Amino acid sequence: MDFRNSVRDLDVLKDCEVIEGFLSILLFDNVNETELMKLQFPRLTEITDYFLLYRVNGLRSVGQLFPNLSVIRGQALFEDVYAFVVFEMTSLQEIGLHSLTDIMRGNVYIDKNPSLCFVHTVDWDRIIHDKSGKNLIKSLKPENECPICSNDELVEDHTTAVCPRSAVTISDKERSRERYLCWNKNHHQKIFRSNCTACNDNGQCCSPECLGGCSNQNNSQCTVCRNLALLFEDKKECVQECPANYYKYLDRRCVTKEECINMKRPIDYQSVNNDGEYPYKVFNNSCLLHCPVNHKSDNYTCVPCDGRCEKYCDGINIDSITIAKQLRGCTHIRGSLEIQIRRGTNVVAELEENLSMIEEIEGYLKIVRSFSLVSLNFLKNLKKIKGKFLDNQKYVFIILDNQNLQELWDWSNNRTLTIENGKLFFHFNPKLCFNKILQLKEVAHLNDFTDLEVAPNSNGDKIACDVKPLHVNITKIGTRSVTLEWRQFQMKDDQRKLLGYIVYLIEAPYKNVTIYDGRDACGQDDWRVYDVAVQETDQTVTQLLPNLKPYRQYAFFVKTYTIASEKTGAQSDIMYFMTLPSIPSSPQNLQVYSNASDSLIIRWSPPLDPNGNVTHYIVSGKKHNDEYMLRDRDYCKDPPVLVSEDKRQPPIQTTPPPKNESCHCEGKASNRVIDADEGEARIKFEDLLHNLVYQKRPPNVNSTESRKKRDTSNLTYAGELQNVTTKLTDSDISVSPEFNGKVQNSTENGTDIWESFNFTVYGETEFFINRLHHYTLYEISVQACREKEGKDDTESPCSSTSIKTDRTKSKRE
Known part of the structure; x- marks a missing residue:
């Protein structure tokens, strides 16, 4: 829902509990x-997409x-990144959304x-919930000019009592002081206990199916359902899956088939395949506006296509x-x-x-005037331009003032490309060299064109169009x-016209x-x-290409660089080379942890x-001598901290973190680089917001509707690595034949307890070792090895x- 200029328009929100879309x-x-x-x-408790102010x-x-x-x-995000802007x-003076507890997807x-x-x-x-770290909070009122959170419970409005509060230490340049988390002087931030996903005004835990809170009388009566809401007359039940004969709609509620197919199209929905008022x-088990890939609509359901599905869309100016x-x-x-794009990233x-x-x-x-375009290969499947409608009643294919094409x-x-009608x-x-246009004429079997239609002197006038083969060897x-x-390369008349070469x-x-x-010519x-x-x-x-990555295949080509004329x-x-x-x-x-007194x-x-x-x-591993540590520590005055089992078994990170290939410099220089990057990102965001907010509606092209609802895509979550410990058998491991200069297999005198060990593990990324000494510190090393x-x-x-x-572990654990 988009509100601008008029306060009266906001009245339509009076009875809204959920906005299914953006606000x-x-x-x-x-x-x-x-x-x-x-x-x-x-009454408004939930927004399914993003919230922009x-x-x-x-x-x-x-x-x-x-x-x-x-x-x-945050099912659909503002520019695919932000849920709250x-x-x-x-x-x-304050955001003050004291009931806000969850932003499910996206950043602020x-x-x-x-x-x-x-x-x-x-x-x-x-x-x-999104921990990608793309939040940006800048340019606020100076902190020393703002009120502080009150720690006086009497100030708070007890009619909207919150869950247990949490104090936090906030550091600034001058000092560190303890404060309460709050939205304003009258409302602290809701802080749920670790075993609660939400709680009511009395601080009692709600059902795990709840978000935001629940009724004081019934902890299953949720403010917002975590997964799906099932409505019966005036009652709402939160469920994980829709029951039989119900269908999931917008990933937030269950509807019947009749409710689904009788829902009118969104106001800004662009008709596809003439699907009418009820698309x-x-x-x-889902209620969809669009059928998935390789499926088509048939009698209010989606059926597989024979081959590629045909999807008809109205003409548009991009x-x-x-x-x-x-x-x-x-x-x-x-x-x-029509395509005329002058701005944007990754165009x-x-x-x-x-x-x-x-x-x-x-x-x-x-x-x-699409300056980013170098070629038209993005229209990779275009096979036919019919020319039923012509520009100026003459032209079917217009390429005008594209400086980098x-x-x-x-x-x-x-x-192949077929052009049925037009010039x-x-x-x-x-x-764009003239011979490229002649090649199009030949492929599409077009008639001869005049200089008024295709100008030989303004196409390809700033590039070398007579290109000879250059033979390159990899030495x-x-x-x-x-x-x-x-x-x-030898020029025909004057070698000075050759300025150099470029290797790509x-x-x-x-x-x-x-x-x-x-x-993309724009970066x-x-x-x-x-x-x-x-x-x-x-x-x-002879040219050396340095700073490559090992064991990677590369493609390259070399071209000459000449004067413009x-x-x-x-x-x-x-x-190609590898x-x-x-x-x-x-x-x-x-990660190393113990599950018994004799194993790791x-x-x-x-x-x-x-x-x-x-x-x-x-x-490999070896016993670590820590007797001095045990001898010098008074365990009565300084007892060991017990570590919970879940902390001793942290999950393996299956997705590697993004690699930072830039140099890391300490001190002010690094800060300047970070500030410059952040400043540039803020400028881009502001330009983007202005372009979207003040954007003209595209003209109607052979249709009464010209705008389409923003596409919403579901998140796909990677499956979690199962926390399973497998005891490897002798067939899974072997004693490493490589001594690696550090550790050999040896046992304590007269026992089978490992003093040190060295094993080779094939096809696994975990290893179980037993026959170790109880309550003993071991140093564990792991190497990765590749084939020659x-x-x-x-x-x-x-x-x-x-x-x-x-x-x-000790024997008593």
Whole structure:
């Protein structure tokens, strides 16, 4: 729901308990503050998508409007990142959403609110389930000018009593002081006990199916259901799955089939395949607006397609990535397709994700002033432009003023394109060579065109279009570098017109790379670029490509760099090579804990950089001499801290953390880099918000509806690694034949108790070792080892060790 300019429009929220979608309140510039203070919507408890507040002058507290808002689900996020945005709210003094306990998905963005207090007195980590760390909280009122949370219970309104409170230590530059967590002076933040997911006003735990709270009389009567709500007349029951003959709707409530198919389409829904006023259908126990991939709608249900499904969508003018997302999955365009994108990030990747399924356009295709585009390969399945509707009653394919467009499509894989009616119009594309347009004419079997239709002097006038083959040899391959060699290219008349060479390099797991796929002239380019100077005295050019990754396949090509007016140049084919393997990085997340007085369980994750084919691990251990520690410690005065079993068995992190390939510099220089990156991100966010808020509606193209509901995708969670300890048998392990210079297998004199051990483990990332001494500290080491790859593989196959110590249990434990 989108509210702007008028306070009266907010009246529709009077009886709302749940907003199934987003809530945005923005651009209230000339509003009587008294009118806003009179408004309150106490019944609203849940928003399924995101909540956006922007330039609402006169609003002092969000909690004043929505005192009982408990949950923001974030099923659809603002720009796929944020669930709660508060931006440029100059009058806002507090957020005050004292009932808010859960933001299920997404992050918060709070910036440029100069009067805002009580933000850092909220523990957002308790509210936000997403731990990606993309929250941004900046530009608030200085903390020393804000009120502080009260620790006086009498100040709090006991009619809205909260769960047990928690004090927190907040550090600033000058001091550290203890404070309560609160939303304002009258409401502390709800803090649930560790065994509660929610609790009522009396501090009693609610049912695990509850979010936000529950009734004081019945702990199963939830404020918001964690999973699904099942409604019976005026009663609500929270369930994990919908019962028989009910269907899951928006992943939050259960509806009957009749309720599903009789729901009217959303106001901003764009018709697909003429599905009319009632587009909802049932499929796999769910009530859906759109059928899944490779399924089509048939009598209010989804059935598999024979081959690829046809999805018809209305013509549209794409001037932003947001508009492009409306065509995701469309195969046929009823009307014309116009593209004019001047802004955005990852433009080509986004276009390919959303437009790659289009096969047929009934009208014309027009691409104008889209500076990011290098090729049209994002329309990878386009086969036919019918030309039933023409631009200016003449033109079916218009390419105008695209400063970086270098190629139309890659025709090498027998690609075809049919243009049934209309003429071409190609002008002011300085990097699109005329021969590329002639190739289109040949493939599409078009008639000859005039200079007024396709200008030979304004297409390809700033690039070398007469390209000769350049033959490149790979002379040496190492673990982290490769050496290339080629003959000096000879210009026809004046060698000074050759300014140099450019080597383009990219990681290529498969040998299917093309020059223009995924390239974005406005910065999104995964190709690494090396500039090579002309060597005037040598006839052979040699170039080293350093800083590569071991055991990776790369693709590269080389092209000449000439003066702008030169029409002749050279370029090599795309070639591939594989770097040699190297030493693996050490195993990650090494964890050691004891489950008995004579044994240890050892777990780890594979190395982040295997740098080869990791085949086995070497697990070694030795008894650690800690008698001095036991002798010098008075255990009566300084008893050991008991560690709970769940803390002794932390889960293995199965997804490796993102690798930071940038240098880490200490001190002020590092801070400046961080501040610059954050500042740039804030500028991009502000530009994006302005573009979306003030964006014109796209023109109607052969349809009365031109906007489509924002696409909502479900989160997919990785399965958790089972916490299972397997005792390995003799067939699973073997004594390591490699001594590795550190540990040998040896037992204590006259016993079978290990003094030290060294085993090789194949195909597993955990190891169980018994026959150890009770209450003894052991030092455990794990190495990763890869297989050797031929005679040129000279580096060590085994990594450095990951080391951890742990003590076996005492016999009384």
